[in-house]
Amino acid sequence: MTPFLFTLVVLCISMGAGLVGSLLGIGGGLILIPVLTLGLGVDIRYAVGASIISVIATSSGAAAAYVRERMANMRVAMFLELATTAGALSGAFLSGLVGGRGVYLVFGAVMAYSALVMLKRMGAREEAPVPADALADRLGLHGSYWDEALGREVPYRVTRPVAGLGLMYVAGTVSGLLGIGSGALKVPAMDLAMRLPLKVSTATSNFMIGVTAAASAGVYFARGQIDPFIAGPVCVGVTLGAWLGSRHLMGRVNNTWLRGLFVVVLLWVAWEMLRKGWVS
Numbered sequence: 001m002t003p004f005l006f007t008l009v010v011l012c013i014s015m016g017a018g019l020v021g022s023l024l025g026i027g028g029g030l031i032l033i034p035v036l037t038l039g040l041g042v043d044i045r046y047a048v049g050a051s052i053i054s055v056i057a058t059s060s061g062a063a064a065a066y067v068r069e070r071m072a073n074m075r076v077a078m079f080l081e082l083a084t085t086a087g088a089l090s091g092a093f094l095s096g097l098v099g100g101r102g103v104y105l106v107f108g109a110v111m112a113y114s115a116l117v118m119l120k121r122m123g124a125r126e127e128a129p130v131p132a133d134a135l136a137d138r139l140g141l142h143g144s145y146w147d148e149a150l151g152r153e154v155p156y157r158v159t160r161p162v163a164g165l166g167l168m169y170v171a172g173t174v175s176g177l178l179g180i181g182s183g184a185l186k187v188p189a190m191d192l193a194m195r196l197p198l199k200v201s202t203a204t205s206n207f208m209i210g211v212t213a214a215a216s217a218g219v220y221f222a223r224g225q226i227d228p229f230i231a232g233p234v235c236v237g238v239t240l241g242a243w244l245g246s247r248h249l250m251g252r253v254n255n256t257w258l259r260g261l262f263v264v265v266l267l268w269v270a271w272e273m274l275r276k277g278w279v280s
Contacts, residue, residue: 003229006040011233014054018241021054022062023249024262025183025205031265032234033107034272042230044104048095049225052217054238059210061242066203071145073196073204076158079139080168084186084212087172092216095177104277110174110184111270117188118263130195133159145200149253156197164194176216183209184266198258206246 001009017031032054036047066072136142141158171185183205190201220226 001040007229007233009040010036010230011237014234014237015241015244017054018058018061018238018243019245019249020241020261020265021058021183021238022206022242022245023202023253023258024265025187025202025209031269032238034269036230038272038276045225046227046230049220049227050230050234052213052220053226053231054234055213056210056217057235057238058242059206059208059213061239062246063207063210065243065246066206069146069203070143071199071203072207073141073143073158073200074207075139075141075143076161076190076194076196077204077208079141079161080164080186080190081208081211083165083168084172084208085215087169087174088176088212088215089172089219091173091176092219093176094173095219101277104273106174106177108270108272108274108277111266111273114184114188115263115266115270117192118259118266120192130157131159132157133161136161143200145197145203147199154197156200157195159195160193164189167193172212172215176212176219187262202258206242 013035014032017035020031032051033044033047036042036050037044042050063072067074136158139161141161142156143158144153144155146152147154167189168186171189174185183202186205186208187198187201190196190204191198196204217226
């Protein structure tokens, strides 16, 4: 494949990854890493480096729209980012100690777990009462957003913020280790543990993933694992896709469709990465 064709292919794939990433709050790296490594033969360490850049680009392209539309919960994001940033630094340093096969296997296991959690949530009642939480009340974490698909304002309450904080440290560590923006864990944590609506979880995750990825990007850059030839088209494509998803699609989709898409994407990636790690 010529350099020009490689750049064009990466640009197109990155646009799709940015679009899906902005809708699901997963940053695009979830799709980019398997495609770059399994489809284009890029070394996983350079793929992870490019993915870190794509996560920052996705957040930049989508977060502004979600904040303006009040879909992203800024209080929740700032509270949880304390843990995810610390976790991202831990994961970035840990990545230098884990071999290529280990990264594939950990990546696949994390994706499979996230898919199972979201699949379980599909069978749960969306309108089930949210337990009261004194800390969430004191911090004013509750909110509301306008759902274009439902045509009404949707109020919601937040619960178990301490449990969310612990899960976010784990999510940040996974982000630094695998370069996936940790949205694959952040969204289920906010949706299932803290009981935020799925659209709020994905929008808030889109805001958070850029900060988390930026915390670990410097470590990858210092190691020389960010290749501009790969990261350049990835950044441009992901930004365009994220802008399209956040501005024109997010408000129109319903939660059931969004949750189903999340599960399908996670299961596919989990299978591919576990298979790659097993045969390596």
